[in-house]
Amino acid sequence: MSDTRQPAPIDRIAIIGGGAWGSALALTAARAGRQAMLWARDPQTVRSVNAGKGNPVYLPDVAFDHAIAATGDIAAAVADADAVLLVTPAQTTRAMAETLAPHLAPGTPVILCAKGIERDTGLLLGEVLSQAAPGCRPAVLSGPSFAGDVARGLPTAVTLAAADGALADALSQALASAQFRPYASTDLVGVQVGGALKNVLAIACGAVAGKGWGASALAALTARGFAELTRLGLALGARPETLTGLSGLGDLVLTCSSPQSRNFAFGMALGEGRTVTELAAGGKLAEGVHSAAIAVDLAARHGIEMPIGTAVSAVLEGRIGLDAALASLMTRPLRREA
Structure with a gap:
């Protein structure tokens, strides 16, 4: 059952994560007229954010055009x-939500801004958040948005979802500006499904680009990948209009x-x-690497065909090469498209 409490005014927004995307969203909140507090581990x-020197x-290459406060203390x-x-x-997500939970006032909206599926459980991140911080009100922000574009104030539109429509409206209003439209x-x-599965499919598209297989193959892979995303999304309870909207297509x-895109760039390098081992040694793995196998497993549990996702998972696990994929x-076997 959705929570239908009247949302409180939203003026003070905490942003947990001092990377490129967190900093871009802190700027977004500040541009929308909110008080933005950025938590960073580094x-x-x-020091740099508090000194007005950006991140x-x-x-x-981004000069912060609004004042943002920063801290290394999550409770603060x-x-x-x-x-x-x-x-x-x-x-x-689980570890961070568990760390946050004791410091959150009951009913505080927590907006998930990462895209993925928990590798160990197969749970969507909203389910993870509800388990780890049961007193919060989960929401999700997703859509076509590169951190650099958002940080520079380039026009961007996203989707912001919450189980309660009034809360989704209030959160969207709190972050909206002339540059950012939720x-x-x-x-x-x-x-969540759109955000998680597009990462897996982006690895496939990057690999096609890296192999030089041409724009026609890239377009076909994107379209057929969207068909897979749609089939699994509908099986999990997603609405068709969401999957064809900003956070899906x-x-x-x-x-x-x-x-x-980190996922496209990862596939391109493949x-x-x-190799996956070489790329893993170079730093953080793209999120689609973590989500591929569990997405295929979810599809199998629901009787959904996911041939592109299956091929990506097999390549990442070293079971086949790109040519074999x-x-x-x-x-x-040939089949009708519809």
């Missing part, structure tokens, strides 16, 4: 916050077409001949 980032580590970050943006990697939704499942098109897709 003391250098905290030179993650956004070196969320004290008196009207809403919290959780902008840490998807696989750390569309409210009550379809938490659909918004919109985010898929962006992520599957640009090396600004296509150019690098392409052959497995191109030689599947």
Whole structure:
């Protein structure tokens, strides 16, 4: 049952995560006229933001055009916050939510800004948040948005979902500005599924680009990937209009077409001949690497065909190479499109 309490005024927003996306969303909140408090693990980032010098580590070319406060103390970050943006990697959601929980006032909206599926449980991040911080009100922000574009104030539209429509409206209003347009939704499942699965599909599209297989193959893979995303999303309870909206098709098109996407860039590196082991040694893995196998498992549990996702998972696990993965897709039995 959805929570239908009247949302309190939203003026003070805590942003948990001092990377590029967290800093971009802190700027977004400030541009919308909110008091933005950024929590960052890195003391250098905290000092720089508080000195008005921006975030030179993650956004070196972006001058902050609004004042933002920063802290390395989570309790201080969320004290008196009207809403919290959780902008840490998807696989750390449970641990971060458990850390936040004791410091949150009951009923505080917590907006998930990562995209993925918990690797160990197969749960969507909203379910993880509800388990780890049961006193909060979960929401999700997702859509076609690169951190650099948002940080620079370039026009961006996203979806912001909460189970209660009044809360989704209030949170969208709190973050809206001339540069940033959130569309409210009550379809938490659909918004999360689109964000998680597009990461997996972006790895496939990046690999096609890296192998030089051409724009026609890239377009076909994006379209057929969207069919897989839609089938699984509907099976999990998503609404069709969400999957064809900003957080589904919109985010898929962006992520599957640009090396600004970490997942596309990861796939592109695979296509150019690098291995998963080499890329893992170079730093954080793209989120789609974590989500691929569990997405395929979810599809199997629901009797859903996901041949592109299955091929991506097999490549990432080292069971087949890219040429064999392409052959497995191109030689599947012919069928009608609809």
